[in-house]
Amino acid sequence: MSFYSFLNVAKRVTISCPHLCRRILLNNHVKEINVGKHLFSSKPEDVTTKLMGFFDNKKNWGENEVKHGRNWTLPELRIKSNQDLHKLWFVLLKERNMLLTMEHECKRDHRLFPSPERLDKVKISMENLETVVKERNKAYHELETGETGQRPEEVRPNLFQIPERYRSKEYPLPAHLNKDFTVRKLLVKRRIFRDFLRKYREQDLIAKKRARNRDRNEVIHLLKRNPDLDKQMLQEKYPTVDIPMLEKKDKFRGHYVPKL
Amino acid sequence: MRLTSFLLSKANKKLGDVSKKFANFPDEYIARSMEQLHWRTPRAPQYSDKTIERKKFRFTTNRPWTAQFYQQNMPGTIRKKVFVEPIPPEQWMYFRGDRVEVLVGKDKGKQGIVNQVIQERNWVIVEGLNTHLRAVGADKTFPGILIQSEAPLLVTNQVKLIDPVDLLSTEVEWRFTEEGERVRVSKRTGRIIPIPSLHEETKDYKSKSLYVVREKDTEAAVVSEITFKPKLATFEMEIMESMGIEEDRIPKKTYWY
Known part of the structure; x- marks a missing residue:
C-alpha cells in the first residue's frame, strides 16, 4: 500500500465517523478531531507511527491465529457512563479500521487473515453500544416530551398496496405546503x-x-x-x-x- | 435484538448450541463463513428483498467454518439428504466429557469419554472407541501413515450414558431440583448425573475462571465497574457538555412525514 493510499484511508475514516461525530464536525466547534489535518501538521516520523495504527501489532503478522477475548455485551455496556461509551466507540472504530486494513492487506498479499471472527466481535460490540445509547436517548425523550425521539416509522401500503416498512423523512415544510412531496400514485391501468x-x-x-x-x-x-x-x-x-x-x-x- | 441476528441464514440455525460451544465463535461469524451467496438484490427501493444462496448443507464431523466443510459442500454440488431424527434442543442429553457406553460395533460394551458433540447429526465422538485406520499422505511410491480415527456414534441408539454411582449404563431424563435447577437424573438409581467440567471448555479457555487476560482485553474489574450516573440529558448533550461544546442555536421547526 502506497503512502497516498494511506492518506486516503485516513480521510475516509474521518468522514465515516458515526452520526454523533459527524454532527460535531459539522458544527465546526471541534477542529482537533479532523484526523487528516492533524496528520499534515505532524513530523514525518509521527505520521508513520500514527499510520501504523491502521496495522496490527507486528508480532501478529503471518500468524495463524491471534488470541483475543469476546465482544462487549449489553449488560456490561449499560453500566458504563456516556463518556466511557464515547471513548469505547472510538477504540472499537480504530480496531475495526485496523482489522479491515489488515484483511485487505492480507487479501492483496495472498495471505491468511488470522482470526477473522475479530471483525464480527467488534461489529457486535458496536451494535450493542449503539443500542445502549439509543435506549438512553429514548428514555430522556419519553420523559421530557412523551415521544421516543427516534425517526418515526410505520408499516403502510406501498405503491402496489403491499404493506411495507416506511421510515419518515424530515422536511422543513408541512406536507400540504410541500410541493416537492407528492404522494406517489401508480399511473398504470x-x-x-x-x-x-x-x-x-x-x-x-x-x-x-x-x-x-x-x-x-x-x-x-x-x-x-x-x-x-x-x-x-x-x-x-x-x-x-x-x-x-x-x-x-x-x-x-x-x-x-x-x-x- | 441486534440487526445482524435477523440476517443469520436458516442453515446456521440448524447448528446445535452444544456443538458450537467449543469453538466459541459468534453466530455472525459462523453464518458468514458458511454462506454461499449466489445473488442478493441491491439494497434499493426498486428491488424487493431477495437472496439466492445455498440452503441445504451436509453437516459432517468437519465444522462449518473450516475449509473441509466448504470442500464437502462445494458450490454447484447437491448431496443426498440425510434424515436426522429430531431431538428438541432442550432435551439434548450428551455433553463433552460425559462417560458413555458404546452399544454397537467392535467396541460394544466399552466405556469412554465423549470428546466432541455434533448435534446437527445427533452424533457424539467417543475418545479412542469405534475407531478405524486411515492412511494419511499416501501416494504412488509411499503407502501413507496409518492413523486411528474415531467414527461418530448416534446418540439415539448407539451410546448410553453411565450412572456415576455404579458405572453401569442407564436411561436418563431432565428433572428439576427443589432449588429449581435443571439436572440430568438417572432413571434407574435416581442419582444426579452432573454436567462435566469439560463442557465448559472452549478453545480459548479451560474454564471461565482460568482465562488468561490478553493484550487487548479489558480487565474484569474495569468491565464490572459501574460508572453510569443517571442524568436528565441525552447522550449527545452529555458528551457536548463534557467536551465544552456549547450549542445555543435553536433549530427551526421541521416536519416528519
Missing part, C-alpha cells in the same frame, strides 16, 4: 396493476404450499426410518402436517407385506 398483484400473491402461495409439502415429506421419511418416533413432538415441530391422516393413508409404511 388498473387491470395491469391487478394482474401484477395476483401474480405476486400467487408466488407467495406457491412458496407456502411448497413449505407444507416439504414438511409433509420430511415427516413421512422420518417415520419411515424411525417408526417409534414421538408423534406429539413431531406434530409440534411440523404443525401443518396432519400425522393421523398420513397414518391412515399408509404413506410411510412401504409397498410390501410386513414381515410378521
Whole structure:
C-alpha cells in the first residue's frame, strides 16, 4: 500500500465517523478531531507511527491465529457512563479500521487473515453500544416530551398496496405546503396493476404450499426410518402436517407385506 | 435484538448450541463463513428483498467454518439428504466429557469419554472407541501413515450414558431440583448425573475462571465497574457538555412525514 493510499484511508475514516461525530464536525466547534489535518501538521516520523495504527501489532503478522477475548455485551455496556461509551466507540472504530486494513492487506498479499471472527466481535460490540445509547436517548425523550425521539416509522401500503416498512423523512415544510412531496400514485391501468398483484400473491402461495409439502415429506421419511418416533413432538415441530391422516393413508409404511 | 441476528441464514440455525460451544465463535461469524451467496438484490427501493444462496448443507464431523466443510459442500454440488431424527434442543442429553457406553460395533460394551458433540447429526465422538485406520499422505511410491480415527456414534441408539454411582449404563431424563435447577437424573438409581467440567471448555479457555487476560482485553474489574450516573440529558448533550461544546442555536421547526 502506497503512502497516498494511506492518506486516503485516513480521510475516509474521518468522514465515516458515526452520526454523533459527524454532527460535531459539522458544527465546526471541534477542529482537533479532523484526523487528516492533524496528520499534515505532524513530523514525518509521527505520521508513520500514527499510520501504523491502521496495522496490527507486528508480532501478529503471518500468524495463524491471534488470541483475543469476546465482544462487549449489553449488560456490561449499560453500566458504563456516556463518556466511557464515547471513548469505547472510538477504540472499537480504530480496531475495526485496523482489522479491515489488515484483511485487505492480507487479501492483496495472498495471505491468511488470522482470526477473522475479530471483525464480527467488534461489529457486535458496536451494535450493542449503539443500542445502549439509543435506549438512553429514548428514555430522556419519553420523559421530557412523551415521544421516543427516534425517526418515526410505520408499516403502510406501498405503491402496489403491499404493506411495507416506511421510515419518515424530515422536511422543513408541512406536507400540504410541500410541493416537492407528492404522494406517489401508480399511473398504470388498473387491470395491469391487478394482474401484477395476483401474480405476486400467487408466488407467495406457491412458496407456502411448497413449505407444507416439504414438511409433509420430511415427516413421512422420518417415520419411515424411525417408526417409534414421538408423534406429539413431531406434530409440534411440523404443525401443518396432519400425522393421523398420513397414518391412515399408509404413506410411510412401504409397498410390501410386513414381515410378521 | 441486534440487526445482524435477523440476517443469520436458516442453515446456521440448524447448528446445535452444544456443538458450537467449543469453538466459541459468534453466530455472525459462523453464518458468514458458511454462506454461499449466489445473488442478493441491491439494497434499493426498486428491488424487493431477495437472496439466492445455498440452503441445504451436509453437516459432517468437519465444522462449518473450516475449509473441509466448504470442500464437502462445494458450490454447484447437491448431496443426498440425510434424515436426522429430531431431538428438541432442550432435551439434548450428551455433553463433552460425559462417560458413555458404546452399544454397537467392535467396541460394544466399552466405556469412554465423549470428546466432541455434533448435534446437527445427533452424533457424539467417543475418545479412542469405534475407531478405524486411515492412511494419511499416501501416494504412488509411499503407502501413507496409518492413523486411528474415531467414527461418530448416534446418540439415539448407539451410546448410553453411565450412572456415576455404579458405572453401569442407564436411561436418563431432565428433572428439576427443589432449588429449581435443571439436572440430568438417572432413571434407574435416581442419582444426579452432573454436567462435566469439560463442557465448559472452549478453545480459548479451560474454564471461565482460568482465562488468561490478553493484550487487548479489558480487565474484569474495569468491565464490572459501574460508572453510569443517571442524568436528565441525552447522550449527545452529555458528551457536548463534557467536551465544552456549547450549542445555543435553536433549530427551526421541521416536519416528519
